[in-house]
Amino acid sequence: MHADGKQSRLIWYANRLRSMSAGEITHRFTELAKKRQARGWEAGWAAFEMPEGPLPALPGRVDLHHADDNLLAGWRKLAASARFRRFSFLGQDWPDADNASLWHFDPVTGREWPKERYCFDIDYRHNEDYGDVKYVWEVNRLQYLQPLAALAAKGCNGGLKEFIAAEIESWIDENPPYLGVNWPSGIELSLRAITVLVVVRLIGGAAFEKKLLGKIRAFFSATATWLDRYPSEFSSANNHLIAEAAGLYLIGATLTDHPESACWAKKGRAILEREVEKQILADGIGAEQSPTYTAFTLEFYLLAMRAGEALGAPFSAAVYERVAHAGETLSWFLDENGHCLRIGDDDEGRVLFDDPARDVRYVASVLSCLAAVCNRPDIAPAAAPVHFRNLVLGGPLLAKEKLRGVKSFVDGGYTILRDEIAGKPALFAMDHGPLGYLSIAAHGHADALSLWLTCDGVPLLADAGTYLYHSGGAWRDAFRGTALHNTLTIGGEDQSRIAGAFNWSAKARSKRLEIAEVADNFFIAASHDGYRKSFGVEHIRKVRRTGEATFEIIDRLIGDGDEALDVQLGFLAGEGVEIVQTNGFFAFISQGAPRMCLEPPEGSEPRLVNGAEDEKLGFISQRFGERQPAWQLVLKTRAGPGRRLVTRLRLL
Structure with missing residues (x-):
C-alpha cells in the first residue's frame, strides 16, 4: 500500500471512531477479535459441505x-x-x-x-x-x-x-x-x-x-x-x-436441512421486523435521506415479504403498513413521467436485475411492485416500465389519479408542492430535514434548504447526483458538498463538514419554521445552523408562491454580529436545460423553448458556469461513475444578518 493509502486509512479510522458511541467501540473490538479468530479457520469449502439434499430456491x-x-x-x-x-x-x-x-x-x-x-x-x-x-x-x-x-x-x-x-x-x-x-x-x-x-x-x-x-x-x-x-x-x-x-432469512428459510437454518431464518426475520420502523421514519421518508436508497431497502423488504407469503408465514401487519407508508411518501417525489428527484446518494444498487435501461425509473419500478405486494393501487406511480422484478414481486400497477397539493414531511424534512402551473404539471420541493441516518449519515448530502423544481418533466432545478464513492476523492466531496446544490454557501464552506467518503465531522441541523399547506398560497420557511460555529449565523430560507406561476425565494442570515460575509447562491439546471442571460434575467431553456425566468437578488454578481473542472461547479451525474457538464447559475454577494436576498422565479 502507498504512503497516501496508509495515511487515508488512519484518517478514516480516526473519523469513524469520533462517530462511535462507547457501545459501538466495544462492539467493534469484539468484532475484531472474531475476525482474527476466524483467520485461523481452514480455508475452503470442506467445512461447509452438507449431505445430499434439496437445492434452495426463492420461495x-x-x-x-x-x-x-x-x-x-x-x-x-x-x-x-x-x-x-x-x-x-x-x-x-x-x-x-x-x-x-x-x-x-x-x-x-x-x-x-x-x-x-x-x-x-x-x-x-x-x-x-x-x-x-x-x-x-x-x-x-x-x-x-x-x-x-x-x-x-x-x-x-x-x-x-x-x-x-x-x-x-x-x-x-x-x-x-x-x-x-x-x-x-x-x-x-x-x-x-x-x-x-x-x-x-x-x-x-x-x-x-x-x-x-x-x-x-x-x-x-x-x-x-x-x-x-x-x-x-x-x-x-x-x-x-x-x-x-433479508439474505439470512431467505437462506435459512430454504436451506431447511442445515442445523442452523431455523436460527438463521428467525434472526433475519426478527431484524427485518425490528428495523422497519427505524429505516422508514414515521412520516414515510427513508431514514438515509435518499429516495433511491429507500427504494433499495424496500426492494429487500418486498422480496422477503413475498417469500413469507409463499411459505405460509407472512410478515406482521406492522411491516406491511410501514412499507406501504413509505410507498405513499415516495409517490410524492416522482414526476408525471415516473422520474424521481435526485436526492442524496445513488449507487444504482438493485436486488432484482434487468437491462439497466429499464432502471432509469428505478424508484417508480419498485413502487409499482410495492403497490401490488401491499395491495395499494392508490399509491402506484404514474409511469413505470415492465421489469423483471415485476415478474417476481407483482405489478406493474400504475396510478389512475394525479397527485396534487402540498405535503410536508416533518420527520424526514421535505415539503413538496404539486400543481398545474402554466398549464403543465409541476413538482417543487425543499429540504429541511436531517443530513442522513445514524451517526455517520453515510449517504446524505450537505443540501439543507436546497430546492428542486421540475415542470412537465423538465428538471429546471436539479440535484448534482453522486458520481463516485471511494475513488472519487475531491469529486466525491464536491458532489456531496453544498456548492453543487440549490442552496446558499458562506465563505466557500460546506454546511456540514465532510470527514471521508461516508462520514461527517459536523452536521447541519435543519428545522421547519412555518408552512402554508395550500397550493394557491404555498409558503414554507425553514432554517439550518450549519454555519453557526464558523460564521456565527444561521441560514433562513422562505419560499412563497406569489402568483399562479411565480415564486419568491428569500434568503436571510441571522446572528449576533453585523459583519458582511461572502455568500453564494447556486441554481443548478438538470439534463437538457440551458441557462441564458438576457436583460438582467436568466432564462432556463429546454428544447429551444424558455421554461423559466429567474430574477437574481439585487446587487448580486451573476456568473454562468458549465463544467468548471477546477472549481468543480456546473456538473451533474445522471448515473454512478459518469459526470457531465451542466449549466449552473452562481450568484455572489456580501450579506450580513438582516439583509434579505430575494430571488424571483416565473414558470413559462
Missing part, C-alpha cells in the same frame, strides 16, 4: 407470462453480452481480462485483487493499487444471471442453462471461504445469494450436475455463516443491515 413463483417481446429482447441482448464477458456497470465498460480471473479483475486498473489472502486482511477502502472495489463487487453479485435464467425458463435456452451453471460453478471454485475481496462485505454476500436463489427458482435443480448441487449447498451454508457472524450494527445499521437480514 414463490415467477410469473413469466407477463414477459413481453420488449422484455425478452432486452434479455437476449444481455445474454449475448454476458457470454462474451462484455459487461458495462457503473459507467465503466469491462475490457478483456485475458488470463485474469473475472471475479477479482478491476476493469479500470486491469489488475487482480488478491485471491488467496484472508478477506479481512485486504484493505479495500484505501488501496490505490487495485482500484475501486465497487467495480469488482458489481460483477460478483452475479445479477446479470437473473434475466438470463428468465430467458432460459421461457424456452429460449440455446445453452443458457449450461452457461449459467458454469458461471456459478466458476465463482464457487475461485472464491473459497473466506479468501479474497468478495467475502468481507455482508451486503455483497446477500445480493449474490439472492441471485442464486432466483436463478434456481427459474431454471430448477435439474439444470445443475450432481457435483455442482453440493457446491451450491455449501455456498449457501458458508454465506449464511458469515452473514450471521458479522451483522452491520450501530452506525453501520443502514441498508447494509437490511440486505444481510
Whole structure:
C-alpha cells in the first residue's frame, strides 16, 4: 500500500471512531477479535459441505407470462453480452481480462485483487493499487444471471442453462471461504445469494450436475455463516443491515436441512421486523435521506415479504403498513413521467436485475411492485416500465389519479408542492430535514434548504447526483458538498463538514419554521445552523408562491454580529436545460423553448458556469461513475444578518 493509502486509512479510522458511541467501540473490538479468530479457520469449502439434499430456491413463483417481446429482447441482448464477458456497470465498460480471473479483475486498473489472502486482511477502502472495489463487487453479485435464467425458463435456452451453471460453478471454485475481496462485505454476500436463489427458482435443480448441487449447498451454508457472524450494527445499521437480514432469512428459510437454518431464518426475520420502523421514519421518508436508497431497502423488504407469503408465514401487519407508508411518501417525489428527484446518494444498487435501461425509473419500478405486494393501487406511480422484478414481486400497477397539493414531511424534512402551473404539471420541493441516518449519515448530502423544481418533466432545478464513492476523492466531496446544490454557501464552506467518503465531522441541523399547506398560497420557511460555529449565523430560507406561476425565494442570515460575509447562491439546471442571460434575467431553456425566468437578488454578481473542472461547479451525474457538464447559475454577494436576498422565479 502507498504512503497516501496508509495515511487515508488512519484518517478514516480516526473519523469513524469520533462517530462511535462507547457501545459501538466495544462492539467493534469484539468484532475484531472474531475476525482474527476466524483467520485461523481452514480455508475452503470442506467445512461447509452438507449431505445430499434439496437445492434452495426463492420461495414463490415467477410469473413469466407477463414477459413481453420488449422484455425478452432486452434479455437476449444481455445474454449475448454476458457470454462474451462484455459487461458495462457503473459507467465503466469491462475490457478483456485475458488470463485474469473475472471475479477479482478491476476493469479500470486491469489488475487482480488478491485471491488467496484472508478477506479481512485486504484493505479495500484505501488501496490505490487495485482500484475501486465497487467495480469488482458489481460483477460478483452475479445479477446479470437473473434475466438470463428468465430467458432460459421461457424456452429460449440455446445453452443458457449450461452457461449459467458454469458461471456459478466458476465463482464457487475461485472464491473459497473466506479468501479474497468478495467475502468481507455482508451486503455483497446477500445480493449474490439472492441471485442464486432466483436463478434456481427459474431454471430448477435439474439444470445443475450432481457435483455442482453440493457446491451450491455449501455456498449457501458458508454465506449464511458469515452473514450471521458479522451483522452491520450501530452506525453501520443502514441498508447494509437490511440486505444481510433479508439474505439470512431467505437462506435459512430454504436451506431447511442445515442445523442452523431455523436460527438463521428467525434472526433475519426478527431484524427485518425490528428495523422497519427505524429505516422508514414515521412520516414515510427513508431514514438515509435518499429516495433511491429507500427504494433499495424496500426492494429487500418486498422480496422477503413475498417469500413469507409463499411459505405460509407472512410478515406482521406492522411491516406491511410501514412499507406501504413509505410507498405513499415516495409517490410524492416522482414526476408525471415516473422520474424521481435526485436526492442524496445513488449507487444504482438493485436486488432484482434487468437491462439497466429499464432502471432509469428505478424508484417508480419498485413502487409499482410495492403497490401490488401491499395491495395499494392508490399509491402506484404514474409511469413505470415492465421489469423483471415485476415478474417476481407483482405489478406493474400504475396510478389512475394525479397527485396534487402540498405535503410536508416533518420527520424526514421535505415539503413538496404539486400543481398545474402554466398549464403543465409541476413538482417543487425543499429540504429541511436531517443530513442522513445514524451517526455517520453515510449517504446524505450537505443540501439543507436546497430546492428542486421540475415542470412537465423538465428538471429546471436539479440535484448534482453522486458520481463516485471511494475513488472519487475531491469529486466525491464536491458532489456531496453544498456548492453543487440549490442552496446558499458562506465563505466557500460546506454546511456540514465532510470527514471521508461516508462520514461527517459536523452536521447541519435543519428545522421547519412555518408552512402554508395550500397550493394557491404555498409558503414554507425553514432554517439550518450549519454555519453557526464558523460564521456565527444561521441560514433562513422562505419560499412563497406569489402568483399562479411565480415564486419568491428569500434568503436571510441571522446572528449576533453585523459583519458582511461572502455568500453564494447556486441554481443548478438538470439534463437538457440551458441557462441564458438576457436583460438582467436568466432564462432556463429546454428544447429551444424558455421554461423559466429567474430574477437574481439585487446587487448580486451573476456568473454562468458549465463544467468548471477546477472549481468543480456546473456538473451533474445522471448515473454512478459518469459526470457531465451542466449549466449552473452562481450568484455572489456580501450579506450580513438582516439583509434579505430575494430571488424571483416565473414558470413559462
